[in-house]
Amino acid sequence: MLRFILPLLLLPGNALLLVHSWSTFTVPHTAGKDDTPGLTASLSKFSTNATILFQKGITYNIFTPIKFPVLTNVDIRIEGNLSYPTDIPTIQSCVSLSFICLGSSGLDVTWLQFADIVGSSSFPGAWFTFTGGSNVTFQGSTDPQWGWIDGHGQAWWNINQQTNRPHGIAFSKINNGVIRDIKIWKPIGWNFATSSSQNVQILNNVILAVSDNASKSFGSELLTNFSDKLSLYSDGFSAGGTNLVFENNHVENGDDCITIGNGAINITVRDSYCANGHGLSVGSLGSGGSVANVQNVLFENAVMNNSLYGARFKSWTGGNGAAKNITWRNITFNNVPFPIYVTQNYFDQEDGSKPNVTNPNNTHVENFTFDNFKAYHSSKEAASVSAALSLCFLVVVEEYDTD
Secondary structure (H helix, E strand, C coil), rough: CCCCCEEECCCCCHEECCCCCCEEHHHHHHHHHHHHHHCCCCCCHCEEEEEEEEEEEEEEECCCCCCECCCCEEEECCCCCCCCCCHHHHHHCCCCEEEEECCCCCCCCEEEEEECCCCCCCCCCCEEEEEEEEEEECCCCCCCCCCCEECCCCCHHHCCCCCCCCCCECCCCEEEEECCCEHHHHCCCCCEEEEEEEEEEEEEEEEEEECCCCCECCCCHHCCCCCCCCCCCCEEEEEEEEEEEEECCEEEEECCEECCCCCCCEEEEEEEEEECCCHHHHHHHHCCCCEEEEEEEEEEEEEEEEEEEEEEECCCCEEEEEEEEEEEEEEEEEEEEEEEEEEECCCCHCCCCCCCCCCCCCCCEEEEEEEEEEEEECCCCCCEEEECCCEEEEEEEEEEEEE
16 A cells, blocks of 8 residues: 655644645756747646746747746746847747747747747737736846846837737736736837736836837837837737736836726726836727726826826727726826827727718716826827717816926
């Protein structure tokens, strides 16, 4: 007969808790080679009660996407740095709808049918994909030299390349999670998304998506003479899910600093710094006649520098549903032309001029509050409201000062 002795912890009430062992996996690195296969080959062994460690002092080559399995009690620590491929064709080959490359530039490339990590034209995927789990931490480093993810996005911006362009980190379907101390340098696309997650804290992260030149990449010609260092389509945080807290994050980009998407409920965004982008946004909602549901969102204690928009709401004509109880409070604006911008006839500017839409439906907005705003060197037009059918209800503006 085999006997196993398991460690037990005696708890009050005579309850017994099985103490699980904790393991650590240090991701291997080989100079000049793709380090993703060395990680993914071992993920099944370290998907529960484990630390996955990218070591300090090493720059890892993440030449192909990483897709994590469902994780339980896992701490992913980026104490080193991570680097995307530097050439565009290598990434584009990995982002095609039907295939994912298992190699990198200069190496033999094997092809495998794989359609669910990243897509092409609509970019539904990410270079780092979390597929679900509980008690998951994705953590960088407090050392200013380490904990960086380098997307090498400058080359993409210079030639306005958007084909087969992946997003960054999809932290999806996570219950009880933490994203903290991650630093991103020149991302290719959007950065963080938290779709269908709940009870997640996003703390002390840095996103620097600022161009080195005045190429005005990805459509930023729309902002000529406003900023020469933009990288559009580089949203900082795309908030989806419930009970999310974004705190003390620093974002410099050419798109939304943070955007609250459909289905987001109980979202708090505080102590933010945003520069060069499109504001603290809700939406866009109601595209294609979809039904929106966004409730209980608080933005507070933010500084917005050299941004096109500040407090922003956007929905499409023809949409349905509602956005309720949205508050922007204690916001400081420096050189922001539109500190408050509300539109209910949003449209994709790249598709041409605003369409003439007469659909009577629209996303209902209720209990919007703009409280204690201070603007410096901004335009004379402090607020802009564009409601297709005057469907703005209970919008309150309190304590708005301009200097």
